[in-house]
Amino acid sequence: MSGYLTTHILDTARGCPAEGIKIALYHVSGNAHRKIAEAVTNADGRTDAPILAADAFKTGTYELIFFCGPYLRETGQSDDDPLFLDQIPIRFGMADAQAHYHVPLLLSPYGYSTYRGS
Template identity: 80%
Template sequence: MAGYLTTHVLDTARGCPAEGIRIALYRVSGNSHKKIAETVTNADGRTDAPILPEGKFKVGHYELIFFTGDYLRSTGQAEGDILFLDQVPIRFGASDPDAHYHVPLLLSPYGMSTYRGS
């Protein structure tokens, strides 16, 4: 089995999946960031396919950036030009070439959390 990466976003303030959040994935090497994928969450707060599927996954360092500002504004949870969590970066390492890495985001207007899921 080849490795792959999935993610999803749950709105913990509203108790539901967060639909419509744009997510960018970067491969990180030192100070270099290379965008390798971009997607949007669906009605279940997930992406329609792995953000990094089998065959494209490599061992290394990655950064997911969740563009949460528009979602928080559209759901009435935040307003204005400057938000506390307008963008949420999560940098992580993937060391097993055959593993499924699942990196979810638990989101509220003033807090966030992540973990390595399954």
């Protein structure tokens, strides 16, 4: 089986999944970024399918960009201009061609965390 990549977003300030957030996935090579996928989170805070499916999976360096600003405004968590957190980039490497990589985002209006999940 080939590897694949999934993600999800949990709104830790409200204690629920974060629905309706756009996510873009880029392949990174040196200073070059190439967008290879885009998705929007569903009611469970997940994408409907892996953001990088097994048939497109390649090892390398990637960056997920989470477009959280509109969600934070729509949920009334921030009306700052500019927002403290608007677009959140997470750069990571995938070295195992057979692995499932899961990169979640735990979000609040003024902080976030991530980890390699399962």
